[in-house]
Amino acid sequence: xxxxxxxxVSAVLLAGFYAAMAYGLGLIYGVLRVVNLAHGGLIMAAxxxxxxxxxxxxxxxxxxxxxVLVVFFAAGVGLYRxxxxxxxxxxxxxxxxxxxxxxxxxxxxxxxxxxFSGNDQAVRxxxxxxxxxxxxxxxxxxxVVVFGVAVIxxxxxxxxxxxxxxxxxxxxxxxxxxxxTLVGIDVDRIYALxxxxxxxxxxxxxxxxxxxxxxxPSYGAGELLRSFVVIVLGGLGSVVGIAAGALVLxxxxxxxxxxxxxxxxAAVGFVLLVVVLVARPAGLFGQxxxx
Amino acid sequence: xxxxxxxxGPRIGWRLPAWAPARTLVLFVGALAVLYALPLxxxxxxxxxxxxGLTFMYMAAALAWNWLGGYVGQISFxxxxxxxxxxxxxxxxxxxxxxxxxxxxxxxxxTAGLYGLLWGHPTLRLRGPYFSIATIGVGEATRLVxxxxxxxxxxxxxxxxxxxxxxxKFALYWYGLYLLAAVVALSWWLRxxxxxLGLLAIKEDVEAAADVGVNATLYQDLVLVLSATVIGVxxxxxxxxxxFIDPQDLFSFDRSxxxxxxxxxxxxxxxxxxxxxxxxxxxxxxxxLASYAQFYLGIYGLLLVLIxxxxxxxxxxxLLRLARRLGWRPAAxxxxxxxxxxxxxxxxxxxxPGGAT
Amino acid sequence: MTGPGSxxxxxxxxxxxxxxxxxVDEVDFHLDEGEILGLIGPNGAGKTTLFAVAAGSIPATxxxxxxxxxxxxxxxxxxxVHLGIARTHQIVRPFAHLTVLENVLVGWYYGRRRRRPPGGxxxxxxxxxxxxxxxxxxxxxxxxxxxxxxxxxxxxxLEVARALATGPRVLLLDEVVAGLNAVESHRLVAxxxxxxxxxxxxxxxxxxxxxxxxVSDRVMVLDHGRKIAEGKPAEVxxxxxxxxxxxxxxxxxxxxx
Numbered sequence: 001x002x003x004x005x006x007x008x009v010s011a012v013l014l015a016g017f018y019a020a021m022a023y024g025l026g027l028i029y030g031v032l033r034v035v036n037l038a039h040g041g042l043i044m045a046a047x048x049x050x051x052x053x054x055x056x057x058x059x060x061x062x063x064x065x066x067x068v069l070v071v072f073f074a075a076g077v078g079l080y081r082x083x084x085x086x087x088x089x090x091x092x093x094x095x096x097x098x099x100x101x102x103x104x105x106x107x108x109x110x111x112x113x114x115x116f117s118g119n120d121q122a123v124r125x126x127x128x129x130x131x132x133x134x135x136x137x138x139x140x141x142x143x144v145v146v147f148g149v150a151v152i153x154x155x156x157x158x159x160x161x162x163x164x165x166x167x168x169x170x171x172x173x174x175x176x177x178x179x180x181t182l183v184g185i186d187v188d189r190i191y192a193l194x195x196x197x198x199x200x201x202x203x204x205x206x207x208x209x210x211x212x213x214x215x216x217p218s219y220g221a222g223e224l225l226r227s228f229v230v231i232v233l234g235g236l237g238s239v240v241g242i243a244a245g246a247l248v249l250x251x252x253x254x255x256x257x258x259x260x261x262x263x264x265x266a267a268v269g270f271v272l273l274v275v276v277l278v279a280r281p282a283g284l285f286g287q288x289x290x291x
Numbered sequence: 292x293x294x295x296x297x298x299x300g301p302r303i304g305w306r307l308p309a310w311a312p313a314r315t316l317v318l319f320v321g322a323l324a325v326l327y328a329l330p331l332x333x334x335x336x337x338x339x340x341x342x343x344g345l346t347f348m349y350m351a352a353a354l355a356w357n358w359l360g361g362y363v364g365q366i367s368f369x370x371x372x373x374x375x376x377x378x379x380x381x382x383x384x385x386x387x388x389x390x391x392x393x394x395x396x397x398x399x400x401x402t403a404g405l406y407g408l409l410w411g412h413p414t415l416r417l418r419g420p421y422f423s424i425a426t427i428g429v430g431e432a433t434r435l436v437x438x439x440x441x442x443x444x445x446x447x448x449x450x451x452x453x454x455x456x457x458x459x460k461f462a463l464y465w466y467g468l469y470l471l472a473a474v475v476a477l478s479w480w481l482r483x484x485x486x487x488l489g490l491l492a493i494k495e496d497v498e499a500a501a502d503v504g505v506n507a508t509l510y511q512d513l514v515l516v517l518s519a520t521v522i523g524v525x526x527x528x529x530x531x532x533x534x535f536i537d538p539q540d541l542f543s544f545d546r547s548x549x550x551x552x553x554x555x556x557x558x559x560x561x562x563x564x565x566x567x568x569x570x571x572x573x574x575x576x577x578x579x580l581a582s583y584a585q586f587y588l589g590i591y592g593l594l595l596v597l598i599x600x601x602x603x604x605x606x607x608x609x610l611l612r613l614a615r616r617l618g619w620r621p622a623a624x625x626x627x628x629x630x631x632x633x634x635x636x637x638x639x640x641x642x643x644p645g646g647a648t
Numbered sequence: 649m650t651g652p653g654s655x656x657x658x659x660x661x662x663x664x665x666x667x668x669x670x671x672v673d674e675v676d677f678h679l680d681e682g683e684i685l686g687l688i689g690p691n692g693a694g695k696t697t698l699f700a701v702a703a704g705s706i707p708a709t710x711x712x713x714x715x716x717x718x719x720x721x722x723x724x725x726x727x728x729v730h731l732g733i734a735r736t737h738q739i740v741r742p743f744a745h746l747t748v749l750e751n752v753l754v755g756w757y758y759g760r761r762r763r764r765p766p767g768g769x770x771x772x773x774x775x776x777x778x779x780x781x782x783x784x785x786x787x788x789x790x791x792x793x794x795x796x797x798x799x800x801x802x803x804x805x806l807e808v809a810r811a812l813a814t815g816p817r818v819l820l821l822d823e824v825v826a827g828l829n830a831v832e833s834h835r836l837v838a839x840x841x842x843x844x845x846x847x848x849x850x851x852x853x854x855x856x857x858x859x860x861x862x863v864s865d866r867v868m869v870l871d872h873g874r875k876i877a878e879g880k881p882a883e884v885x886x887x888x889x890x891x892x893x894x895x896x897x898x899x900x901x902x903x904x905x
Contacts, residue, residue, distance in 0.1 A: 035420040086600055094419045095366055096599050099555055103595030106548070110589025221431065221544055228424050267435040270428035277425045278413040485757040485774070488746070492754045495743040502703065502737070504729035504759040504814050 006137040011254040012247070013139065016147035017208055019154055019246035021223060022230035024201030026242060027157075029231065031174035031194045034084060034097045039202050039227060040220025041105035046072060046206025047121075047215045048112055054123050061123050061211050062145060068203045076199025079104065080192045105220070112217035120214040128211070146208045153204055157197075158239040170194050222266055229273040310483030319479075323472050330464060341460050341532075346573045347467030348528045351474040353553035353565035353572075355521035358481055358514050360551070361560030364494035365415065365511065366423045369430030370522050370550045373403035375437055375541035377523025378530040382450045383443065385457060385530075392457040396527035403523020404516045411515040415508070418497065427544075434542035449537035450530075457531045467528065474521055475563070481514070482562050490514065494560075522550075545588075552591050555598060558607025567606045656681050656849050657702070657733070657818050661711035662721070664697050671697040673873035674711070679818060684844055685851045686864030686881065690893060694873040695853045696738060699820050702851075703735040704728030715818065729759050732817035736807040736824055738853075742795035748806055749791040752778040752813045759814020778813060785809040785839065801832040805839075812843065819843065821852040825859045837863050861885065869893065 025039045036042075046068055053059040053067065083104070087096050131138040161167035173180050173190040180187050209215065209223070226249060234245025249269060256268040330340055352374070360366045377399035384395035414425045437444050444450065458466060481487055492500040493507045500507055530536045540546070549572065557568025579587040602608040657679040664672040672694040679685050687695050700706045702713050707722040714720065720728045734755075743751050756778050782788040785805050787798075795803055804824050811819055821840070825833040837859050844850055854860035860867065861881040869877040869884060871893040877884050884890055 035424065083596065083600070095364065095423075096603065098366065098420050098423055099551075100596055100599040102548075102551070103592040103599065106588045106592025106595065108592075110586065110592060113588070114586075218544075221427065225424070225428055225431065261439070263439050264435055267432040270432035270435075273428040274410065274414060274425050274432075277417055277421055277428075485753075488750060488754050489758055491746055491750075492743050492758075495745060496741050498705070498725070499737070499741040499743065500754070500758075501725035502705070502729065502735055502741075503755040503810055504726045505754065506724070506726045506758075508724075 002136060005135055007254050007257075008251075009134050009137060009139065010143075011250040013143045013147045014254065015243070015246040015250035016150035017205070017212070018226055018230055018250055019243050020150035020201065020208065021205035022227040022234075022246060023154065023157060023239075023242055024198040024205065025224070025227040026231040027201065028195055028198035031170055032084070032191055033094070035094075035101075035228075036195075036198065036202075037098050037101040037224070038079070038104040038108065040222075040224030041108035042072065042075070042199055042202040042220075043206040043209060043223050044112060044215060044217065044220040045108050046203040047123075047210035047219065048116055048206075049203075050207045050210040051116075051121050051123050054125070060125065061207060062149065065149070065204065065207060068207045069200045072203025073196040073200040075203075076196035077192050079199065080195035084195065085188070085191070109217045109220075116217070118216055118218075120216050122214040123210045125211070142211045146212060149204075149208060153201070154239050154243065157201075166193070222269070225273055226269050229269055229276065232273065232276050310480055310487070315479070319472075319475065323468070326468055327465065337461075340464055342573065342577065344460070344464035344467040345529075345532055346570055347464070347471040348525050348532070349553065349569040349573055350566040351467075351471045352522055352525040352550060353557065353569040354474050354478050354563070355518045355525070356550040357554045357557075357559065357561075357565040358478070358518045360554050361565070362481060362487070362490045362494065363511055363514055364560075365418075365515075366551065367426045367518075368423055368544075368547050368551060369426035369428075369433070370518075371542050371544065371546035372430045372433035373407055373519040373522040374526040374529070374546060374550075375433065375538060376406050377403040377526030378536050378541045379437070379444050379450070379526075379538070380523070381527030382452055382530045382536055385452055386450065392527075392531060396524050399527040399530075400520040400524035403526065404520035406523075407515050407519025408512060411519070412508075412512055415511040415515060426547075430542070430544060430547050434538070434544070437538040437542045440538075444538040447537075447539070449535060451535045452530060454534055460532065463528065463532055470521075470524060470528065471566075475566070477517065477521075478562050481517075486510070548591075552595065556591075556594055556605050558605035559603070561604060561607040564605055564607035571606070654681050655679075656683075657713065657715050657851075659698075659702065659711065659713045659721075662698065662701055662708050662713060663710040664694075664701050664706065665709045670873045672701065672708075672870075675870070675873075675875050677868060677875070677878075679849050679851055681849055682844060682847065683849050683865050684840070684863055685849075686860040686867040687851055687853045687870065688855075688857070688860055688867060689870035689876075692872075693870040693893075695870055696822055697873075698870070699735060699822055699851075699853065702728075703733055703820055705735075726758070729814050729816075732815070733820065734759065734811035734814045734816035734818070735820035736804075736811050736822055738822040738826070740800075740803045740807045742803055742806055742810075744795055747792050747794060748787055748798070749775070749778055749782065751795065751806055752781055752809050755810045755813030756781075759816075781809050781813050784842075785812070786835075801828050801836070804828065804836065808836075808839070808843075812848075816848055819848050819850045821850060821854075823853055823855060825854055825856045833859055857885075 021043065025036055028034060028036045049068055049071065050061050050064055053064045054061055059067070079101075083100055084097055087100065125142075127141050130141040132141055132144055133139075134144070159167075161171060169180070169185050169190050170193070172185060173187050173194070177187045180190070205223070209219075213219075229249050230242060230245040232245070233248050234241035234243070249272065252272055253265050253268050256265050260268065329335075330343075335343075352370075356367065356370055377396075379399075380402045381392070381395035381399035384390055384398055385392060410429045414422060414429070417425055439446060481490065489500070489505045489510055492503070492505050493510060497507050526541060529541070553568035553572045554565045555568070556571055557566060558564025575590065576587065579590070598605050604611065655678050659675060659677045662672055662675045662677075663670070675694075675698060677685075677698075687698070689695055697706075701708045701721050703725060704720050704723050704727060705725045712719050712721055715728075715731050715733060718731060720731055720733060743754065746754070753774060756774050779788060779791060782791055785808060787802060787805055787809060790798060790802065795806055798806060804827075808819075808821070808824060824840075825836055828836060833856060840850060840852070840863055852860065852864070864881055866879065867877075867881045867884045868875060869887070869890050871889075876889045876893060877887045879887075
């Protein structure tokens with residue numbers, strides 16, 4: 001019983017990270033209808049940035065959050081203005097932007113490889129091995145902090161989208177870009193901002209990941225897929241949907257140890273992805289995009 | 292109306308199918324003969340000889356990937372799964388039965404085809420990015436299972452093939468050529484026969500295609516099975532070529548990426564473009580792996596970005612432009628069907644630049 | 649059995665709900681051999697949904713549509729085409745990267761399954777047949793061009809040509825006249841009459857009242873998913889329920905071409 005409880009808490013902590021990770025991908029898809037295939041690569045890049053800030057400048061990873069957010073927001077705006085904007089929208093552009101951003105991912109991987117070699121790295125702080133007790137079981141402090149940061153990020157995003165003028169413009173651009181132009185919203189600017197925010201969230205996810213897992217330049221494929229699973233499961237309807245999707249994925253992965261060998265837990269997520277995609281074809285993301 | 296349209300035209304005698312005009316056939320047979328005789332006439336050394344054989348295999352694989360990626364517009368990031376399945380089935384058959392190597396290739400191809408159908412039938416209902424993402428999931432799940440399935444794949448230690456039983460690397464040149472020839476013929480048939488028209492319709496608009504009677508599910512499944520089977524046979528070829536296979540290599544995501552790159556660099560959706568892409572891929576790989584191994588992913592990434600931005604038809608598009616500049620004009624009505632993207636169709640409708648120079 | 653006047657397409661108690669919305673609600677209808685049935689009603693009345701059910705694009709929530717006794721609703725769309733029901737779309741959907749001729753050829757090759765197309769499947773014969781259809785429809789001189797080069801009227805004709813190439817027994821035309829000018833729509837109406845004369849029964853959705861009243865043998869009116877009137881064009885036009893339905897939706901009311 002206590003084992004089940006421990007696993008459940010573990011799954012909830014993991015779900016927080018998954019939700020934060022997925023939101024960036026979901027936001028960009030929801031508004032621009034572009035699947036950011038560089039998402040995993042950006043997560044990897046942020047993990048390295050955090051690692052550099054920590055090892056060279058001795059900045060605590062969690063205190064580096066503002067730096068990472070700003071850098072990746074700028075990178076996202078740059079990616080949009082420099083590349084994504086040049087492609088046609090619609091079905092044709094969908095495949096093209098997929099391949100384009102895939103190219104960006106390959107470039108990021110190669111850069112990371114050149115700069116940091118292919119070896120595994122990890123951010124090891126003085127408190128990396130510390131643990132806290134929750135419901136009678138001990139959990140790493142970093143996992144709890146990551147969960148906290150993720151929840152705060154989700155709430156902040158929720159407030160931004162629901163209660164600010166910018167958020168309303170973003171949601172409007174996602175629903176009907178042509179009408180937005182009519183009421184005087186600069187859709188192109190909104191797209192750039194949205195891409196920036198989405199990439200900044202990928203950056204945050206990378207920072208958080210660097211404090212939990214070892215990573216190398218190939219890191220990110222699994223994260224991209226998991227983000228997609230979360231979005232497909234939970235839809236883009238709300239923060240609650242994303243959180244629910246993240247919980248389902250995290251519980252499925254964590255509790256799969258009862259069914260499959262531990263090295264296959266990652267495969268559980270991939271199989272879940274395929275099953276969910278097939279079971280909910282067409283209107284996967286629901287009719288409401290971000291409302 | 293009905294009466295006007297009903298007229299029975301008697302068909303007399305035998306003639307070439309419309310998708311394989313005489314000129315194309317002559318070119319095809321000629322190229323085949325030249326390549327067949329090449330190593331017998333030109334002394335090229337073992338390295339080049341073997342490398343050309345391997346290139347034939349990659350050309351075949353790239354063309355097969357393009358049937359799905361280009362002809363029906365479903366970009367697969369998971370073809371390594373079938374490459375690995377084909378390779379390991381072929382290796383296992385060689386190791387545990389006395390069957391000839393080609394039986395292993397065939398079995399590997401068929402198993403890969405069935406495996407493709409297994410995951411493809413449900414996922415091909417998805418379009419565009421959804422399908423692509425699902426294939427990443429399929430590829431990665433297959434890789435994980437294969438990597439840890441020691442009894443079949445040998446796990447992290449891989450499998451060594453019994454060298455005496457199979458073809459020599461030298462002989463693989465011609466087997467690669469046969470494979471490529473079969474795949475080129477299939478490519479032509481899939482594109483230029485009436486099936487090709489149906490596939491294009493599916494690529495353009497699945498629902499509208501269904502509304503004129505195209506069974507999109509059936510044809511997409513068919514294309515995937517063909518593509519998966521060929522990729523599986525390629526895996527078997529690769530197993531004998533390397534004589535040692537490792538699941539981390541055959542099932543790797545990078546290998547799936549390789550197929551995408553060959554297709555896109557060569558010209559997605561064109562008939563033979565991906566074969567060009569495969570040549571570039573192998574050459575670049577050999578040159579860079581020798582001296583600048585650390586750059587090769589980035590170079591491909593950069594190529595991908597440049598191609599998508601400036602020439603969605605890749606090398607084929609560049610060649611087409613060059614040919615036009617030299618005064619060649621494609622027959623009206625054919626070029627658009629070969630074209631894949633909006634940029635290309637625009638270029639076929641605009642007036643040619645100043646005729647021959 | 650198959651002479652003029654016998655029942656060809658029959659819908660019984662057809663319902664299609666989207667969540668709580670009853671897009672089509674308990675509609676009975678029938679189409680006889682050689683008949684043109686006009687389907688009218690205010691926007692959102694469920695006309696296009698009824699078409700989608702009849703063409704097999706979407707399943708009926710309840711009820712059934714039969715073609716000569718064979719159920720068509722609830723099967724894949726391509727099956728309905730093979731059985732002999734072809735439809736056009738309100739917003740034209742040509743295959744943009746295929747030439748006009750190739751667009752028609754797709755219908756020619758794939759529209760029939762057990763029924764062998766006249767002249768067989770051979771490439772050359774098929775091209776001749778497709779050209780003949782294009783001549784009939786008036787697009788023969790544009791055969792080698794891309795659909796984007798056609799005018800709206802041209803693209804609507806292409807949509808009809810493509811459907812016709814499948815060799816249908818029933819043709820479902822969704823607003824083919826809408827958006828055309830007076831001359832164009834007059835010509836298209838003449839074409840529709842010719843198609844019927846060739847032995848194809850037709851149901852047409854139309855907002856352009858003049859066109860639909862002129863050409864239809866019978867008219868059926870939908871409002872809020874229900875059938876509110878049916879009969880000869882002149883009777884329906886004077887039906888109080890119909891007038892009320894249209895007056896209640898003034899914005900979307902009948903326009904005169």
